[in-house]
Amino acid sequence: MTSKPFIHPYIPNAAPVSKQAMLAELGLESVEEIYAEIPERLRFRGRLNIPEPILAECDLERHMMELLNRNVSSQEYLNFCGAGCWQHYVPAIVDEVINRAEFLSAYCGGPYSDLGKYQARFEFNSQLGELLDLDGVANPIYDWGDVAGRSFRMAGRITGRKRVLVPRTMSSMRLAEARTLCQPQVMPTHIDLEAVDYDPLTGRMDLEDLERRLADDVAAVYYESPGYLGFIESGAAQIAKIAHQHGALAIAGVDPVTLGVLTPPGALGADIACGDIQPLGMHMHAGGGCSGFIAFRDDDPVFASECPLELYTLLETEVAGEYAVAEAIAERTSYGLRDQGKDWVGTASGLWTIAAAVYMAVMGPQGFRELGETCIARAHYAALRLGELPGVEIGLSPAFFKEFVVNFDGTGKTVAAINKALLGKGVFGGKDLSGEFPELGQSALCCVTECHGQAQIDRLVTSVKEVVA
């Protein structure tokens, strides 16, 4: 640094007049006297080996854009990859609201200073509850895989059992996250996750295999609808019924954006539902837009009591007709009970809940129904056209929402090679499933949403046709 002190725009008290006044007030010559609290042997006496500063905001922005411009976005290429992070349209009003400085910068203020934050949260919970047909909705946390694992742990605490049955079609990534939470076998508090076979024609859970595996040590049966591989799980009600017959809970993993047209988990007998709110108004942010929710029946307080995430209840105020919102049964969380609490809570994805509240409010029942119809029709159109290509077949279910399995075995090409070639045509192909599901051969999980019109789908089909020829 030059001898003239530099006053950084982010550090007001670097101004000598303030700094000197504060030091004088404290009777100190320099801040080093405060750092005398740190013994010399623990001090870092070097200068951090990081780049010199880019002081001008103008230059910083240019530098950052030079880096970011090396990315290719889904506004530039056509993206047909989903697999748990989906490209849905984000209404401009959603970004307008969540970029408000008040919401963007707020943190732990209480209802008297941050009322709007609490009300928006409650409105998120309430609207998601309507989509799910469940009365209890908790404050979301990291993502679907995380809340799946937490739901399994929650079911374990409620039932006192230590085995959870999951669909073999579950995403390996989601399963890996859940396994991290459910601990390796060597730990005494381990929860065993056991895969239930699927019907090779439809992808749906094999109910006979489910019955075979169920016993009185099973805490929960977890199913997904739509499944990771895109199919609609039409056996959901039956799965819940079978689980209940064995004293196990039914946990539904759902994509909430489908619930304008698909039966909600609450109506299918699920005790707990989990999933991701990313499709409800979040940009993908390379996965940063993900956020996992947990919802539950509230006819028995055991569900709320064992829910590991923060819960917010509607209150009233001393003024008749005025509402407030505040955190309920906070004692049970890690903030209340540390290692005796229910898992842990922490800063997770608050802003996304406000985005989703706005999204659900603008969509309304009509918007969700139309979104469902558009996704289903266009996805089936894409599947139909792709399936007409030589060597290309559509795998698994004839009934899917926005994702489906495309098999390329007949082309003699790998998905990896096809996707590489599609890149050259400005297309991001579907998720390569050959590592996760070797039994599906060279298959990709293709995702079509309302963002892809017929013209874009036709371009995908033409591109694939050229690549596999």
Add this chain to the structure above:
Amino acid sequence: MNSRRRQAIERGSGGAPLRETAQQKVTRLARLRRDGGVLRDYRAPHWDEPLIMEMSTAGERGIVVPPVEDAVHEAVGDAAGYIPAGARRREAPALPELAQHQVLRHYLRLSQETLGMDLGSDIGEGTCTMKYSPKVHEELVRHHKAADLHPLQDEDTLQGLLEIVYECGEYLKEISGMDAITLQPGGGSHAVFTNACVMRAYFAARGELPQRNEMITTIFSHPCDAATPMVAGFKVVTVMPDHNGYPDLEAVKAAVSERTVGCMITNPEDTGIYNPRIDEYVKVIHDAGGLCFTDQANANGILGIARARDAGFDACHFNLHKTFSSPHGCEGPATGAYLVCDELAKYLPVPLVTKAGDKFHLDYDRPESIGKVRGFLGNWMGVIRAYAWIRSLGPDGLREVAEISVLNNNYLDRLLMAIRGVSRPYAEGHRRLDQVRYSLATLKEETGVGTEDVHDRMVDFGVQSYWMSHHPWVVPEPFTPEPCETYSKADLDEWAAVIKRVSDEAYADPAIVKQAPHDSSIAKMARLEALEEPKQWAFTWRAYQRKIKEER
């Protein structure tokens, strides 16, 4: 302009004579601006805004979804035909129906009823490091080159993002002295959980599980340092402070054994007291064969001053939304940076970002990895911001951040300690670094006004309510400000003046404080039994209607 106001302006807040005692100074400042003080005559926005579920008009809509094209419909028929019987929703969800402007106006009003940090000086939220998040960062993360990326895109099309993440990782390694990093965790507590899992993997590989099953933490470390090792499957031993407020070293010595996994502790702890013998604690754990992690959620006071690795720690973490400036976003999305020494690097979650020549890669081929803690790559919006923030400050700027944070804290301390009813337990004669845990036990004893009352009253002056303490309240009637580098001397004066004013009110007329807030967006909350009582709590509007409205 009247003469009193002119005098006040001429005198200014910075020009006070130094012979003035701290007590005299805060007394002078604890007046409204128009009386020559620094307090604000604030009124919170009050919109009397209904819940959105009460605002519905059948038939209104907020947005139109692209319809199915005729040719598509011709080819595939009705979408409904693809939904199996029983899977088709019978009743439409009871979502509100509103036109777009009505939705916008509603949420803008709610935003106005949120003080947040950009508007309200958020000096009080200790352990949270409420620093300014530069607006230019928001332009960057909202750009389609950052926002509209799929995590599974070919890495050739993510090179800019990967470079940012890789380089940011290099900076954080330098700042901590550690050897390897993951930026996958979705928050600070998540990074702390990642640590518990990495330690688990380390001892699993050595065949020492489940014999080693005890994690040591301290009561003044964040609750996640106790909760996450429990989730990972360990028993937790919590060490209480000695009479000076330091974790009791003798208690640590007594706690270690062949069962010790390691320790997960903070330094400085929530009290703001730096433990000068921290390396001795580390040695005790290491001698027992355990591993040492330090929770550096708020590392603001030690950037470029002290490094975790130099004190012997094997691992540490940072919250990018605290020390490294990401906005808190009403509690997320957040990013946790988790760093380890070489020996633990192989256990980090996949993928790691690596560099070969000029190219950046996602490395999944790590057979001893703990697997995944968060899906895909993590939340890298926070990394883009942290990278930009570090680049804008450079090595001297980061050190300046630390020094000014510590100076701000000690200056505020001087003002607060001059206020009647405020005390600072432990370690008399030792200066705190980035934050302080104070007690209002004296105020409570003498006036009946406790910390929760003060918390609710201070918002009437247009500053954000303060953070009290994590539970349990080892320090009675606690509050924990952390005046980081963001705040000016005038901001600190204003904040201290608020506390002074509320203290004066408590001694003069406690009811003023007890009945607060007087000028919030809502009146005092009621029906508080809903906070605990199953028949009363309502986590959704439908539950409220079922439980409460029906009952009436």
